[in-house]
Amino acid sequence: MSFKQPDLPYAMGALVPFLSEEQVQFHYGKHHAAYFAKLNSLVQGTPEADMMLEDLITKSEGATFNNAAQAWNHSFYWRCLTHRGMGGAPKDDLKAAIERHFHSVEEFKDEFSKAAVGVFGSGWAWLAMDDKGKLEILALSNADTPKKHGKKALLTIDVWEHAYYIDYRNDRLRYVAAFWENVNWSFVEERYKG
Secondary structure, X not given: OOOOOOOOOOOOOOOOXXXXXXXXXXXXXXXXXXXXXXXHHHHOOOHHHHOOHHHHHHHOOHHHHHHHHHHHHHHHHHHOEOOOOOOOOOOHHHHHHHHHHHOOHHHHHHHHHHXXXXXXXXXXXXXXXXXXXXXXXXXXXXXXXXXXXOOEEEEEEEOOHHHOHHHHOOOHHHHHHHHHHHEOHHHHHHHHHO
């Protein structure tokens, strides 16, 4: 197989009570794994099989794009999360940038949450940065990703129902509110600086 699903950066039960072990097992073990399996079946024996995943996202369309982007989006999402309360808060340069673009960290969280809850159907909310360092919130449908728009992803939340349905049923608002206790701000800051 050309593309390999990365290991979770923590144990399956590490995100309790935000996400139950069962929720993570289904989301990571079934849905995320399926995107990699489908992608590998689509590109097997083609030049695309030797591309880097991020390059494949920018150069592909249709089913290949959908599966490549979802494979990458999910891998990124898992890295945006950490154990409850371990993520702290944005600090230093990242905090200053958030305050510059959104007036305060709380206003940023409010705007990001509204974007996430407001995605119609399935999709993602992203904090992204353009090549000039401008931060913006993107509410993108289905497999869409900032990379496809020439922007760098800093933070995301998956708002496909499979991301939260076992634990939250159809209460996306409650899932998004609980997300903030588990954001891995160190990872977001690495992305911002890197």
